[in-house]
Structures are given as C-alpha cells and as structure tokens.
Amino acid sequence: IASVPEWADAQKEQNMPNRRAFYSNNDWLRHRSSLRHARHMASTFSSRVIISLIPPVFTVTGISVLVTLYNALVESGWAPGFLPVLHAPSLPYELTAPALALLLVFRTDTSYSRYDEARKTWTEVISSTKNLARLTEAWIHNDDLMRYIVAFPLALKCHLIMGSDMEADLRKVLDERDLAFVLNAKHRPNCLLQMIFQIIDGLSLGETQQVLLHENISTYNRSVSVCERLIRTPIPLSYTRLTSRFLILWHLGLPIALWDTCNWLVIPSTFFSSAALFCIEEVGVLIEEPFPMLALDRMCEVALINIKE
Template sequence: MIPYDPHHWWRHLFKLRGGVVQEIGGRIGVFALWSVALTWFHLYVHKIDVPATGHTLAGTALSLLLVFRTNASYDRFWEGRKLWGGVVNETRNLLRAAVVNIPAVDLLRRLAAWTVVYPYALTRVLRGSGDLGPAAALLPAAELERVLASSNAGVAVAMRMSAVLAEARHRGLISDYVQLQIDQNVQLLIDYQGGCERIVKTPLPFAYMLHLRRTLILFILGLPFALVETFGWATVPVVVLVAHTFLGIEEIGVEIEDPFGTEDNDLPLEDISAGIGRTLDEIVPWKEKGVV
C-alpha cells in the first residue's frame, strides 16, 4: 500500500505508481486507434454515424454496473482490513492475558514467539508463499519445518500456541478455566483467518465479470459512431477520455478485490505483522522485569 496525504492534491496527480494507467494503457490505445479509423472513414469515405440515444441509455446501465463492481471490491478490501485489525487486537489480548497469568518466563517467551510468527504464517496462507518472520529464529527448527510443510501454516502455528497453553496447565501454572479463556483468543485468530481465506477463495461471480466487460467493450467500440457526426476528429480524445474513465474504474475493482497480494494498492501485511511484533516485544519484557 502506498502512503499518501490526501490534502496534497497536485502532488500525486501525475504519479504512475499506484494508479491503473499502466494496466489499461494498451486497451485505451486499441480504442483510440479504432476511433481514428472510424472517424477517418466517416469523414472521407462514407457516413457511418448513428443516433446517440442508444449509447445514452446503455451508458446509464453501464455506470450502475461499474458502481456495483467498485462497491463490491471495496467491501472486500475493507473487510480484509477489519479482519487484520482483529488479528492485531487478538494477539495483544492473548499476550496481555498470558503475561498476567503464566508465571513461567520460558513458556511465555515461546508463546510470544509463536504469536509473533502467526501473522506471517497467515500471510503465507493468503499469498501461497512467504517466510515466518524474524521471530521464527527463536523457535525450534524442527517445529518450524513442520509448520512450513503443513498445508495451512496459520492453523499449524495456532495449534502450537494452544499447545503452549496446554503445557502451562499440565505444569499446574494455570487452571483449566484460565487456559480456556486465553485459548479463546487463539480461536478468534482462526476465525479471522477463515474470513480472510473466504475473500481469497471467493472471487466475484464469473458471469458478472464477463457481462460487465463485454458491455464495456461494446459500449466503447460503438461510441465513435454516436459522436463522430457532432465531434469530428475530436471524437478521438473524447473516446480516450471515456475509455480511461470506465476502464480505470473497472481496473480499480480488480486491483482491490483481493487485498492480500503484493500490488501497490494491497494491504501492507508485512508492516502490520512487524507492528504486531513490536507491540508484543513491549509486553513480554514486563514479566522479565518483574512489573507483573
């Protein structure tokens, strides 16, 4: 994700990074050449203009389709951010309760390490690749290899977090009730992970995407016929402007419908994971310093 200040209007106006011009530039070029050819044919060979009424009606319907597409994609993007906000909160709650209730520093440090590893494991699940972060160096290599070899690294890490809590109970350091209460945070992490996986594995319906793109292509291809008699050679820049607007809106929907990738407009999962690690690094030393 690209950080920016929305108050600086002109500063970002001509930036290419983070925009969609590079993605849609080729398509705009095709429509521009098409409009050039039709305008030349109309002006020098034979008139081919049609009434603009049909395009006016089709444009209204197309606008509604694009609005729905963008809203649906942003809902997925914002839900993904809320789910990761939940991951941040539950990791804090888990370690906060563990620091107060588990007296053994060795178990607490192991639980903290697995908790810091968890968001990296979740990122690995959502992207299909990735390491387990710097905190992995604090954990046994054999267990890390089993996590990496598992089909779902997030669940594998969560199981080890629960195993640490079970060990604390077996040692008599915490009661069954305390174990259950702290483990509820682990359960919520799995719930949030399930929400993220739902977004990744459930794209927008294929029929909707196909119909929108077909309608978009036909609309822009037919636009020069409706404009050429009135605009002449100005038809070309008008078609380019309309294509840039409509194709850009559709491409933005594509960019943000899966917010867990590595593109410029996706969520900064590495930064969020690193932030979780810094927060937990501040919580755990409280036990070692005798604050709790």
C-alpha cells in the same frame, strides 16, 4: 504489440508492494494537503492503475482513429462512393450509459466491501496476537508459546500473499526444529494454531483464564476462515465478465455514435471516456483481492515491536 499487456501487468504487480499504505500522523497531513491534487497528477504516469489501462484504452482509441479516418475519407470523396459513412443515433448510448454506470458502481462497491472486511479481520488478528502475548507473559511464562503466537500472523500473511518468503519470516521468531515442523505442514497457520492450542490446553489454569485465552484462539480460527473465504471466492465471475464485455462493446461503438456531433473530436472523446470508465473498473479489480493491497508486513512488524516492548 502482444507484449504490451504483459509489460503492463508486470509493472502493476512489481509496484504493488511499494503502495501498501500504513499511515502515520505525517502521512495523514500529506494526504489532506491542499497540494495533493498536484502531487497526484505528477504521479499519473507511474500509477499502476494508469499503466494497466494502456492495453484497453489504446485499443478502443486506435479503433476510434480508424473509424474517424474512414469517415473523413468517405465524406471528402477520397473513398469509393458506394462506401457508407459509419454513424448511428446516439440515443441508444444515452439509454445504456446509466446501466453501465450502475454496473461499475456496484462492482467497485462490492470490491471495497471485501477490502474493508479483510482490513477489519487483520485488525482482529493483530489485536488477538497482542492480547495472547500479554496474557502469556502475565500468566504462563512459556517462551515456546510466545514464539508461536508471534509467528501466527506472519504465517497467515505469507499464506495469503503470493510470493511471500515464509521461511525467512518465520526464521526470525522460531527455532530450527519448530521452523522445519511448520514448513512441512500443508496449512502453516493452522499448524501454529494447533500448537498454540495444545500448549494452552495442557496448562492448569483457572476457568476465567482459560476462557480469555480460548476467546483469542477462536478469533484466530475465525480470521483464518474469513481470509480464506476472501481469497478463494472472488466476486461472481459472470458479473466481472459482463462488466468487462459491456465496457469494451460500449466503447467500440462509441465513435460511430459520436461521429455526427463530434466529428474529429471523436478521438479525444473516446480516449477520455475509456480512460475514465476503465480506470473505475480497474480499481474495483485491484481491491477485489484485498490482501496484496494491505500493509500486512508493517502490521506484523509493529505488533512484534509492541510485544517486545
């Protein structure tokens, strides 16, 4: 039993790279297809969200089974007569349900705001990469600078996503000397940013050209700061803990509150309620750390293809 949460977490993390959406026109057609509901239901048991629900949902459902069996034994006379039936009025649950719903809504909405900010920031990174490459090709014709520009988004991606192979990614664009220098740096994206800046700062360019180049470098610098803020500062932990505790305690008492009205239906009622609410909470937790959810590999790959063209 103790290994179930570890298995669920391993499955969730293992499947994450395969679910990073990078849509084409055909993907959008499939996305809005009238058959999407059937497709979504068919993939239910392979969903990383559903897999991660196994520990909490089965725990509270198991407790509802125990409460139901206990109450059934007491009411049927099979248990000692001094044992009470576990039941309670449902009014407290009716009063606290809106508070729980608001907690979950705010949690998910805040997480999506972080995801959206990360997505927009990476759009700026890719756009600045293309702009710098275009300006370099038009005004500077420096192969080293071009390589550093292409390497920057790759280094930033690896800096943000745990388990990335930065050496393998950077080897595609940097020579051995530059690769060793960057890998020895404590902060690889900042190292590349400084290398780009030093080359541009040493060039004899017009004021307009300098302004355009430095605007894109400033975008790089700002993007690094935003990405590190998102990766280093989660939603306040007190809010996350409150939501988790509220969810668990609310569902632990749910079988007792539902017994008088649902009887044996307490078990499926608890299961579906916990599955629905824990699912909403799990989505909020997943997208709170946005970068593993974004298709950064494909973004960098497409940017590299566009620059080569």
